[in-house]
Amino acid sequence: MAKNVAEITDAQFESEVLGSDLPVLIDFWAPWCGPCRMLAPVVEQVADALVGKIKVLKMNVDDNPEVAGTYGIHSIPTLIWFKGGQKVEQVVGFSDEVSLKSKCLGVIG
Numbered sequence: 382m383a384k385n386v387a388e389i390t391d392a393q394f395e396s397e398v399l400g401s402d403l404p405v406l407i408d409f410w411a412p413w414c415g416p417c418r419m420l421a422p423v424v425e426q427v428a429d430a431l432v433g434k435i436k437v438l439k440m441n442v443d444d445n446p447e448v449a450g451t452y453g454i455h456s457i458p459t460l461i462w463f464k465g466g467q468k469v470e471q472v473v474g475f476s477d478e479v480s481l482k483s484k485c486l487g488v489i490g
Contacts, residue, residue, distance in 0.1 A: 383425035386437045391447040394440075399466040401436055404488045408439045409449055409459040416475050417458045424460075427481050434489050462488040 389397050389407075398405045408424045410417035421439075428437035442449040442457055452461060452468065462470040462484065470488055472481075 383428060385428035385432055386425055386439055389438045389440055389445075391445040394445075394448045397436070397438060398463050401463070401466075403434070403436045404462060404464040404469075404485075405436045405438060406485060406488075407461050407463070408437070409442050409452075409454045409461065410439060410457055411441060411443045414457050420458045420475050423476065423478050423481055426478050427485060430482060431485055431489070435485050460484075464488055 386408075387397075398407065406424075406427075408417075408420065410421070412418075424437060424439070428435075431437075440448060442454055456473050458474065460472045460476065460481070461468055470484055472484065476484075
């Protein structure tokens with residue numbers, strides 16, 4: 382995993398996401414998901430480009446069903462942006478780097 386993307390668990394969600402001073406992008410994924418594996422390097426590139434502006438995290442939905450259930454994650458990959466502890470944007474499926482970066486910049490403001 383890239384140095385600017387961290388893996389989190391259900392137990393870390395509140396402190397790492399809802400309590401974050403920075404906007405947060407979470408990539409909900411699973412190891413068996415082909416589109417998730419295709420999206421991973423795109424998420425890493427965006428994380429590297431926006432260091433210090435947005436926190437980028439990954440959450441394995443198989444290992445962390447609580448948060449995935451709370452936010453209605455039924456298809457993966459799903460990307461959710463949080464700002465000030467609130468969900469502000471969601472995308473399901475693969476996104477290219479330009480689209481993903483544009484969404485991030487919109488959330489950052």
